[in-house]
Amino acid sequence: MAGRKRKAGRAAGYKLLIFGILTLCVILIAVFAPYLTPYDPYAQDLSNALQPPGPDHLLGTDRYGRDMLSRVIMGSRTTIFSALLLVAIITLAGGAVGIVCGYYGGKLDSFLMRVSDVFLAFPGMVFAIAAASVLNRGVLNAVIALACISWPRYARITRSQVLAVKDAPYIMAARLSGSGTWKIIRKHIIPNIAGQVIVTAVLDIGTMIMEISGLSFLGLGAAPPTAEWGSMMSNGRSMLQTAPWVILSPGCAIFLTVMVFNLTGDTVRDFLDPRYRGKRRRE
Amino acid sequence: MQNILEAKDLKKVFYKNRVPFEAVDGVSFHIGKGECLGLAGESGCGKSTIAKIITRLIMPEEGSVRLDGKVQMVFQTPQDSFDPRRTLGDGIMEGMRNQGMGKKQAKERACEMLDLVELDRKFFYRYPHEASGGECQRAAIARALAVEPQLLICDEATSALDVTVQAQIAALLKRLQKEGGMSLLLISHDLALVQYLCSRVLIMHQGRIIEEGTPDEVIQDPREPYTRLLVESVL
């Protein structure tokens, strides 16, 4: 029994390692994108337009003759960075609201939760489209629009987690030891609820990549000529039959990246599962 | 004898599905300096609630508590009273660190406290789930004693211990009380332990104190029918 659990724990560990490395690769590609591109992703060469994939251009060229591989690599930066930024913003903002609401309760809690209800009641993408079109075109504004509709979910998750631990005997013991509110939140509450929130955040990175590319696809995110997967797909959509590589390259990039992040999220969740956690430490 | 604690007309109402329920209903008592007071009663009669009111972990609806000095408590569920993500040592040091003690000094003292409750020093680095209930209970006693409280509340402090360790802890508490002048509020349904340690005992029933006296009086000659029932069921 214990052996099986230990094995399950170790398998989760190996999986985490593999997906962790894959995720790291994706992020490293994004970080070092400018050094990895075989061609200048913004250099137009109309005499070379719409070349199919071949030895010179592994993923072909678009209608301005720009190298698709270079643009996909460069686009990873825009798309993945903005998704990570978005998830970081909503985790921190939603988490902070959730902790305040959960720990203090009372009128402030009711007020903030009603506000978040209002946001949750909107169909998310519709709100994001509206917000993004009011703001100027740009990836950062797409991030802001999506952050506006996404923080309430994190506030809710964090709040319910805080409510679950705040009356635990160990919190009372910490209060009796003379620890102040801030210290208790920092040292006892956050470490005990972080796991669940982090798993949600990691699982959300994939979704956020899709939403940011979605907004860009609709022309509300990255402005041309910025290389961004969603807007690149949008550029290629009229040529699906004549030059499918223009839409398929960024499409596959989105597909693979989202899959890597989702699988990593699942693995992190398995890894942090309390059923394995205790056993692993005890060894 | 001066009193270290005076509690007057404590009242605490909990709401169970919006129905008010008086967990503590007009309780008054005092504890003298160096005295050991026992508090006994059936499960759910409000003993832990009184302990939490005294330690200001919950606010009573009515009544006042006058406390002369530091109070510490050994919680009823010792394993849950340590943060699952921190070592027992961290938990023991927390109170001392909050009082401004340096890390090294606090660690030294924490280890001395572990010696005092006869727990191996390696438990300093253990997590709560790596220790048994009894070991956590002793660590909790070490944590409470580390900050030298004038009043120690033990909520079923020896329930998870086997008889020999229980006797050791009881002897330790008695010694601390005799030598250090520490006052003790002992919550327990172990009337033999109450008899051994306490000079006075309160019997609670449904949120009220129904009987008070020396343990011998209460056990040998209970006045209230409920107390008789309690004594008979335990002994």
Ligand SMILES: Nc1ncnc2c1ncn2[C@@H]1O[C@H](COP(=O)(O)OP(=O)(O)OP(=O)(O)O)[C@@H](O)[C@H]1O
């Ligand atoms: N936070 C709470 N919310 C609602 N009801 C509570 C709460 N805490 C305690 N109660 C109720 O108050 C009553 C007294 O609880 P308390 O914990 O003081 O009992 P106790 O005397 O310590 O019992 P035991 O011997 O089992 O520890 C119980 O009926 C309990 O259900």
Ligand SMILES: [Mg+2]
């Ligand atoms: Mg109790």
